[in-house]
Amino acid sequence: MATLIPVLGDQLSLDLSSLDVEDRSDCIVLMMEVWDEATYVRHHQQKIALIFSAMRHFAEELREGGYEVDYVKLDDDDNSGSFTGEVERALARHDIDAIRITEAGEYRVMDAIEGWSDTFELPVDIRPDTRFVCSLDEFTAWAQSRDGGLRMEYFYRDMRRKTGLLMDGDEPVEGRWNFDHENRDSADPDTDFPPRPTFEPDAITRDVMDLVASRFGNHFGDLESFTWPVTAAEAKDALEQFLDHRLPCFGATQDAMLTGEDFLNHALLSTSINLGLLDPLYVCERAERRYNDGKVPIEAAEGFIRQIIGWREYIRGIYWWEGEGYGEENYFDAKRDLPDFYWTGETDMHCMAEAVRATREHAYAHHIQRLMVLGNFALLAGIEPRQVQDWYLVVYADAYEWVEMPNVVGMALFADGGAMASKPYAASGNYINKMSDYCSSCRYNVSKKTGEDACPFNALYWHFLDRHRDKLSSNHRLGRIYSNWDRMDDARRQEYRDSADAFLKTLTPPQEPWAR
Incomplete structure (x- = not known):
């Protein structure tokens, strides 16, 4: 009899609490590439390749460390496509008397794990994830x-x-x-x-990339620039390069x-x-x-x-504190569809085009691009929060629901009404102009406030504040801004409204089902 230790794709650490055992010969580690996890949103191709390659390398590291590893590849015969299905198949292959696992990082996976004891009529020891500073x-x-x-x-x-x-x-x-x-x-x-630290794909990674290209080639992004670290040794090398340079x-x-x-x-x-x-x-x-x-x-x-x-x-902490309903928060009742250019990058707004291009090429954009360009636009334009969440979850290689959802709901969109942030991260084109060189290469004029050639962020900023005054005017951090709005004459305020409305009418929803 042995203990089955399922290790999930984001638990690739030798210090994992479920791997803290005295006798490794009494354990079987189960690792699973499953269709459900690769497709519950249509993840960026590089994200899938990164996780699968890192998993396969970690399995080899575990074997070298004396663990018996039962590894299920995505294209293995009879792969059930789900975590629960693969645990069930592993129980049929091995003589198991207990399951031990480190708590999952997301609600939907924890819900499944918490049902295993009844499903399989075995004790399931769910251990805390000690890789975080704060339990x-x-x-x-x-x-x-x-x-x-x-x-x-x-x-x-x-x-x-x-x-x-x-x-x-x-x-x-x-x-x-x-x-x-x-x-x-x-x-x-x-x-x-x-230069960015890069790691040439080895044979394991190349096999994974071939699998991703054949199975997920219609997903967002491509694999051409894939050079992410896929082992702990490579990750430490990347860390040292950052610290040094x-x-x-x-x-x-x-x-x-x-x-x-x-x-x-x-x-x-x-x-x-x-x-x-x-x-x-x-x-x-x-x-x-x-x-x-x-x-x-x-x-x-x-x-x-x-x-x-x-x-x-x-x-x-916010993800687990707020609970599963947090992802449905929509404080501003935003209903507009995510514009197609979030996927294609085809927009005359140079800042948006640049952020989407980087995202598509690398499954990466840095935090200000994510928050103050892509997130800021979605906030000002009134994009429906669930669609924005799905987009962030799809496109970034570091995105998991526990980190993506609060960042979108609480920070980028203020969709929780201020449970996490003290005010919306809303800004006009002036902020982008101050922090970038984007505006100098843009068709739109950042110094122009309204009209066809004006930076869309300018009118959208005031349009957003105007239409949500009932919810935001009492915010002490926005009082001076509303005073500025009130000092404008009626005609000027209407120009902002009309300019924003005209731009919003040009937005078109995606032509491809990129997310789900």
Whole structure:
């Protein structure tokens, strides 16, 4: 008799709680490539290739470490296409008396796992995912203690205290928790940015790429530029390259955008962290060491660490705290279909075209492109939140529902009415012009506020604020902005409304069923 240990595609860590066993000979690790997971949305081709290749490499690592691994490939005969179906088939192949698994990261998978005990009439030991700094129970206790509402900044400070990262006793190093104000520079288009770390596909990855091309070739994106790290060793190499070459300048330009520069000084580590190839605390400790050694400024180290133990941990906590209904929130009752150019990139708005192009080519765009270009447009235009969620889940290699849903619902769209953010992340074309060189290459004129040639973001911004005044005017962070609107004469306000309405009428829904 043995214990079956199913390992999911985003649990590729030797430190996984379910793999913490004294006798490896008494266990069988089950890994499964299943159709349901590859197609519940039509994931970017590079995302599928990344996960399957990383899974196959991890299976080899487990075998080398003394584990017996039962690996089911997507094209194996009799593959049932689902996690539950493959567990059932594994139980028929092996003499199993118990199942042990680390908790899944998403509701729908946890729902299935929690039913296995009754389905298979076996004990199922569901262990916590210890790869996060903050456990779900710890986040729940923190959230219940926050009488004034949940805000990431206060959670982040608690995570700094817990980990000791960038701390001097009980106080933050250099006397401040947050150096975000120093991290808002634009970037010089002539900057010679360090190259992206790339990893040549080996035989395992090439086999996976062939499988993806044959089975999912009609999905969004392509495989031409696939060079993601697919093993823990490659992921650590990518981390060291970031620490050596890009972290020193990461902070100042982390919000900048440039035409044709898809990576700038960004880390490109979220795919590896979310798969389990890199431990998030290890990543932060390595960054902190560079600061302690005087090799990177505080604003770079703090800004990077905040993204991991701040936003990443907070987003995961919000996902489970809010519950399954969170994805259906629609505070502004937005109903417009996602425009076709989110898939094709065919739009005269240069910022949107650039963000979609990068997304299509790499299954990646950095956080400001995602939030302040793509997300901002969806917010201003009133795109239905579920369609926006599906899009983000499809197109990015690091996107899993637990990280994607709160970022879209709570940050990009304010669809939760402020449960996560203190105000909508709404901005006119001026923000994009300030943080990028996009506007200089755009057909639209960012300095023109209304009319056919005006930047659409300008009129859409005021149109959004006007039509949702009943829900937003009491927000203390928007009071001055509404005062500016009120100082305009009636004719000027109507120009904004008319200009926005005229543009919105040009939007067309997708011609292909790209998402589901």
